[in-house]
Amino acid sequence: MLRVLPATIVDLDALESLEMQVFDHDRFSRRQFRHLLTKAHGITLKAQKQNNIIGYMTLLTRTCNHTMKIHSLAVDKNSQKCGVGTLLLRQAEQVAADYERTSLKLEVSEDNPIACRLYLSHGYTLQGRRPHYYQNGSAALIMKKNLANLEHQP
Numbered sequence: 001m002l003r004v005l006p007a008t009i010v011d012l013d014a015l016e017s018l019e020m021q022v023f024d025h026d027r028f029s030r031r032q033f034r035h036l037l038t039k040a041h042g043i044t045l046k047a048q049k050q051n052n053i054i055g056y057m058t059l060l061t062r063t064c065n066h067t068m069k070i071h072s073l074a075v076d077k078n079s080q081k082c083g084v085g086t087l088l089l090r091q092a093e094q095v096a097a098d099y100e101r102t103s104l105k106l107e108v109s110e111d112n113p114i115a116c117r118l119y120l121s122h123g124y125t126l127q128g129r130r131p132h133y134y135q136n137g138s139a140a141l142i143m144k145k146n147l148a149n150l151e152h153q154p
Contacts, residue, residue: 002084003092007044007056009037014053015046023075025135042071045091047084054079057088062098067144068096073115085118091146102148107140109132111115119143 007015012033019027028036036058038042047055055075059068070092075084096104105129108115124143133140 002047002054002087003088004045004047004087007037007046007053009034011046011053012037015044015056017101018053018074018076020054021077030065036071041097045088045095047075047088049079049081055084055088057092059095061101066102067105068092068099068101068103070104073106073124080114085115086122089122090116093145095125096147103144103146105142105144107142109134110141111138112134116141119145 012030015033015037016028016030019033037040039094040058040060041062042058042060044056044058046053055073057073058071060071061068073085073088075088092104104124105127106119106124108119110116110129120143122145124145125145126141128142130140132138
């Protein structure tokens with residue numbers, strides 16, 4: 001059974017391993033993960049099947065802002081196209097609603113068509129482009145989803 005739960009410092013090794021498997025560049029370091037899990041203004045969610053973490057998402061919650069940022073989303077390569085990303089996005093919307101945020105925004109590499117399609121299929125709209133944003137020189141597409149019209153789900 002697939003579940004989405006808050007990640008904790010106990011998950012550090014598994015999150016770092018997933019990061020190394022999924023991303024070729026712009027990876028979170030162990031130190032960055034530790035900060036995200038213990039000190040950052042946000043939440044890290046893990047998608048867990050049995051006892052294995054097969055995906056994660058980090059959300060940043062800035063104070064005095066109505067927008068929550070999806071900082072990173074990663075899904076194990078063997079679990080892609082199985083609904084893990086969708087489940088994490090739905091949970092992100094719930095978290096944003098719980099924090100009384102009216103929108104979610106993110107940057108995604110334009111060289112990642114799978115992720116771009118995922119976001120577009122879930123109602124995110126293109127807001128702009130940042131050239132040479134990532135370490136490999138690729139541009140970031142800026143996307144946003146308005147949550148104001150979504151119902152709060154228990």
